[in-house]
Amino acid sequence: MKHRVPRRRPFFLAFLLPSLLAAGLFLAALGDVLQYSFRTFIPGSLDVGGFTLENFLRIGRPIYLSVLLDTVTISVLTALFTLLLSYPVAYALVRARRDWVRTLLIILAITPLFTGEIVRTYAWILVLGSNGFVNSLLKDAGLITAPLSLLYTRFGVTVALVQFSMPVMIILLATAISHVDRNCERAAANLGAPPLMVFWRVTLPLTMPGVISGTIVIFAWTMSAFSTPQLIGGGKVLMISNLVYLQGLSTFNFPFAAVLSLLALLVAMGSLGLIRPAIRRLERRVALH
Amino acid sequence: MGQGAAAGTPPFAAETAVELVGVGKSFGPVTAVRELSLAIRRGEVLTLLGPSGCGKTTLLNMIAGFEEPSAGRILIDGRDVTEVPPYLRDTGMVFQSYALFPHMDVFENVAFGLRMRKLPKAKIAAEVMRALEMVKLGGLERRRVRQLSGGQQQRVALARAIVLRPKVLLLDEPLSALDKNLRAQMQVELKELHERTRLTTLFVTHDQGEALSLSDRIVVMSRGEIQQIAAPIELYRHPANSFVASFIGEINRLPPARCRLSGGEIVFSLAGIELTAARRDDLALGDGQQVHLFVRPEHLAVAAEAAGGRNRIACRVVTHVYQGTHTLTRVEAGALGVLQLRVPGGAVIERAPPGSEIGVEINLDEAVALPD
The missing domain is CATH 3.40.50.300 (P-loop containing nucleotide triphosphate hydrolases)
Incomplete structure (x- = not known):
């Protein structure tokens, strides 16, 4: 007897339509960027010239390569430090016994999401500046005589990016941690594992999917960070987006800006492709489904 | 360790x-x-x-x-x-x-x-x-x-x-x-x-x-x-x-009973009838004491005749639940309420269909008597 395939749900397409529309728009924009990347830049004009490959050759120059390297380095460091700082917070958020501790942690962790990016960035300028909070504190404590340069450095940019990224990481990790079967941890303790060992051998491996997805998300979005490096880097720390901005809106070199944009996209996707085998291996080891 | x-x-x-x-x-x-x-x-x-x-x-x-x-x-x-x-x-x-x-x-x-x-x-x-x-x-x-x-x-x-x-x-x-x-x-x-x-x-x-x-x-x-x-x-x-x-296990709880000691026997009067049990060391019951009797389904048996005889009461069959080795039979026992019997095999289902009148013999020799 042949089994009848159930009819496709009638509203399926209707639900899909908005996202198809959005995807279409993005593709069109991307196509436009792609075509710009092959055009000749005419200095002093908003119009572009004919077909050329020169824009692609230009990215081989050391100055642009170093921006690329900085971007990847800052993104990797941001992802790692965000992970290290967020895990304890997420753990406490899920496991705190008292309700008010949990509520407080949720508020502390999530409110940064609701303050504007610019406001938050200016707050960091106040904290990191030569006469800012950190430097005055250290000076008053007699630990330094001249102010440390924190603002306009890769360090300062990374610190701000980590803080910017933590809420999302905390949410992702908290979800993963809350899915860990408490009885598995109890079983490990019952079998003789001290608390740290329980964490290392049971809790951490079982939250690995959250750790991996969180790290990837933060890495990918830091790759495209703009306003934080723009304001805190103050032109001294350039990430790819800042370079794109500079090329596109200062010198109006749209073709080269397009090439840089595509490069950023490629690097982000390429890095994810590179770490993918490692993730696969980890996921096989954890095998949660 | x-x-x-x-x-x-x-x-x-x-x-x-x-x-x-x-x-x-x-x-x-x-x-x-x-x-x-x-x-x-x-x-x-x-x-x-x-x-x-x-x-x-x-x-x-x-x-x-x-x-x-x-x-x-x-x-x-x-x-x-x-x-x-x-x-x-x-x-x-x-x-x-x-x-x-x-x-x-x-x-x-x-x-x-x-x-x-x-x-x-x-x-x-x-x-x-x-x-x-x-x-x-x-x-x-x-x-x-x-x-x-x-x-x-x-x-x-x-x-x-x-x-x-x-x-x-x-x-x-x-x-x-x-x-x-x-x-x-x-x-x-x-x-x-x-x-x-x-x-x-x-x-x-x-x-x-x-x-x-x-x-x-x-x-x-x-x-x-x-x-x-x-x-x-x-x-x-x-x-x-x-x-x-x-x-623990299935058990029938009988209405409150008053005991009377008579020779080698204990007589329980409950709900207008009398049930007797042999005297047992573990049942330290005094004359006139008020108790609750608990009887296991396996200590209730279908009697040959409907009425008359020791500890025998007339009942009407309510349902049978066949369990393979035995049948659990629920009967309406008048003032004693609903009782459950454990009858070996399944023959009782045909012999006494629901609604029919049967006699049930209550063996109290292993019954539990708890003070009220």
């Missing part, structure tokens, strides 16, 4: 593996376990039996160290472990949900405790294999736990606990997640396993059948209190109170 009973402990300690002294637990205003004392003898299977919410799992968790008692002391092998964290208690817990490590294979699950004890590799491999053989899982050591059936997961959980030869094996409703046939089979295997390992075992269940078939002694609990501690047969035949009487 505590040492064995210290040299200075009193002699009874050698017989006692786990001792609870005045242990109680409350969660805020709610009392989960009322202060109680209990001793688990070395090598026995002691069962905590009771309906859900009676405090049995809380008690188990306190022995394992997952819950801190609000009062009292817990001693394992004579050592006070009340303040000792779970990982130093040397108990072996089998969780209701098994709580196997999903990121490890069968071998690694069983090896976990041995690795924590930093045993040499070869020794670990040998011990794991031995434990897996014991639970009949030889050859599956490289299987992922997610690929195992419920029964197999149960065995891994057991192997993981017994491989460490814990001072006490704690089983938290280990069979409740299995289907009926598998449960019966695992009951037999648990019993065999215990005979081979002789591990002191505390078994928690709400299933009286499991309790009766697996235990050396049963602790019946209700509302955080111990109702009775006794061997299964003793518990079934001489329940201490009406809760135990109705919780």
Whole structure:
């Protein structure tokens, strides 16, 4: 007897339509960027010239390569430090016994999401500046005589990016941690594992999917960070987006800006492709489904 | 990893593996376990039996160290472990949900405790294999736990606990997640396993059948209190109170009766009729005492004739529930209310269809009489 395939749900397409529309728009924009990347830049004009490959050759120059390297380095460091700082917070958020501790942690962790990016960035300028909070504190404590340069450095940019990224990481990790079967941890303790060992051998491996997805998300979005490096880097720390901005809106070199944009996209996707085998291996080891 | 009973402990300690002294637990205003004392003898299977919410799992968790008692002391092998964290208690817990490590294979699950004890590799491999053989899982050591059936997961959980030869094996409703046939089979295997390992075992269940078939002694609990501690047969035949009487096995509760002693017999008058029983030592009943009688379905029989004769009453059949080896027959017994009979075989279903009048003989010689 042949089994009848159930009819496709009638509203399926209707639900899909908005996202198809959005995807279409993005593709069109991307196509436009792609075509710009092959055009000749005419200095002093908003119009572009004919077909050329020169824009692609230009990215081989050391100055642009170093921006690329900085971007990847800052993104990797941001992802790692965000992970290290967020895990304890997420753990406490899920496991705190008292309700008010949990509520407080949720508020502390999530409110940064609701303050504007610019406001938050200016707050960091106040904290990191030569006469800012950190430097005055250290000076008053007699630990330094001249102010440390924190603002306009890769360090300062990374610190701000980590803080910017933590809420999302905390949410992702908290979800993963809350899915860990408490009885598995109890079983490990019952079998003789001290608390740290329980964490290392049971809790951490079982939250690995959250750790991996969180790290990837933060890495990918830091790759495209703009306003934080723009304001805190103050032109001294350039990430790819800042370079794109500079090329596109200062010198109006749209073709080269397009090439840089595509490069950023490629690097982000390429890095994810590179770490993918490692993730696969980890996921096989954890095998949660 | 505590040492064995210290040299200075009193002699009874050698017989006692786990001792609870005045242990109680409350969660805020709610009392989960009322202060109680209990001793688990070395090598026995002691069962905590009771309906859900009676405090049995809380008690188990306190022995394992997952819950801190609000009062009292817990001693394992004579050592006070009340303040000792779970990982130093040397108990072996089998969780209701098994709580196997999903990121490890069968071998690694069983090896976990041995690795924590930093045993040499070869020794670990040998011990794991031995434990897996014991639970009949030889050859599956490289299987992922997610690929195992419920029964197999149960065995891994057991192997993981017994491989460490814990001072006490704690089983938290280990069979409740299995289907009926598998449960019966695992009951037999648990019993065999215990005979081979002789591990002191505390078994928690709400299933009286499991309790009766697996235990050396049963602790019946209700509302955080111990109702009775006794061997299964003793518990079934001489329940201490009406809760135990109705919780263990099927039982008919008769209306209040007044006793009268007459020669070698006790006469109970209830609901306008008289029932007699031979005098028994265990029924220390006084003349004129008010009691409640409890009679097991197997002590009620279909009589040849409908009326007349000792302890015989006329009844009308309500339903039959055929069970293979026997039939459970419910009858309407007038002033005695509805009674349940256990009739061997299934012939009664045709002989006395629902609605028909039959005589039922009540054998009170093994009835339970509890003071009102």
